[in-house]
Amino acid sequence: MKIAQVCPFFYPVLGGMEKHVLEISKELVKNGFEVTVLCSNIDRSGRILKNEQVFDSILIKRFKVYFKISEFASFFPGVFREVRKQKYDVVHAHAYRHPHNFVVYFSNKPMVLTPHYPIYPLSGKLRNIYTKIFDKMFGASLMKRYKKIIALTDGEKEWLTSSFFIPGSKIEVVPNGVSEKYLDRHDPEIFLKKFKIDRNKFIILSVGRLSKSKGFQDLIEVLSFLPENIRKDIVLVIIGPDGGYYKKLVDLVVEKKLKNVIFTGEVSEEVKLSAYEACDLFILPSYWEGFGITLLEAMAKNKIVMARNVGGQKYVVPEKEFLFKDLDELKKKLELVYEGKLKKKLDYRKIVKERYLWSKVAKKIMDVYEEVCR
Structure with missing residues (x-):
């Protein structure tokens, strides 16, 4: 089975989400899956990373960032073309309220989303405005297009059902892990x-x-x-x-x-x-x-x-x-x-x-x- 993991950043960037994607990808490879990670070509400091590499038998494809909405949200439209033309069996997007979430409109293959519980209590005014606009304009309709949503905790599942009216049967609770x-x-x-x-x-x-x-x-x-x-x-x-x-x-x-x-x-x-x-x-x-x-x-x-x-x-x-x-x-x-x-x-x-x-x-x-x- 060919899996595409889509996320804002990936190795050598290693925060909580990046570690999650890396570790599950390594386990998928061990179990015979073919895994490609699709992400931006920058790290959090803006340093440019090479377009393609293989790490731990995981193919990493990085796409040019045209602009950044914040430190964490980057627009790299090449990922949409990649998903449309390649024959992945499942496309799994990570992180919610990022431009790459719209990849769901470019694939006729099953799509999975792990939002990673994105609540930011100390966010600045601009980020709070962006969050409210994104949720109101796209939240429920975007979530609806994903075939399955993975929550990290029961609390995140409750947030998803109450905020976006997602039926509980569509959400699977799968925690993070440790080596x-x-x-x-x-x-x-x-x-x-x-x-x-x-x-x-x-x-x-x-x-x-x-x-x-x-x-x-x-x-x-x-x-x-x-x-x-x-x-x-x-x-x-x-x-x-x-x-x-x-x-x-x-x-x-x-x-x-x-x-x-x-x-x-x-x-x-x-x-x-x-x-x-x-x-x-x-x-x-x-x-x-x-x-x-x-x-x-x-x-x-x-x-x-x-x-x-x-x-x-x-x-x-x-x-x-x-x-x-x-x-x-x-x-x-x-x-x-x-x-x-x-x-x-x-x-x-x-x-x-x-x-x-x-x-x-x-x-x-x-x-x-x-x-x-x-």
């Missing part, structure tokens, strides 16, 4: 030695692009609120590339006179796996995530995971005691975890192994493809 290697043991010393961290410290880890919406500023604020005897025993480590907010975060650390915050920048997979192994607590402070793959990565190491009680992430955290609504609640729960008074009751590693491996996720997506081709 099996995260279940393996990794040496925490690789990370600890690289960043000269005392192994006796209480390590809080957070992972993501350094942007305002990721909420790292709130972790820094909460750290400054903690009693001194707790604060001096904690090291906050934030792993991820700069998304335009690094300087503000550093300035906040200086303003709060904190000496125990480490920004690592991008790190290798080996170092990241070691960091998950070394940490005592993982916190995802984002104001909204469609899902939150980093939660699964930490859960695979059987670590306590905390997240803001919003978006897709609230459906991923297994025990609701570890969700927080505001900074005051985060502070209280952080103190309880540190003191050993708030502990997890479930085996998170087992949960990941049973529900969230990419091999299991891809099998559900294969079932969707088979269904739409009947």
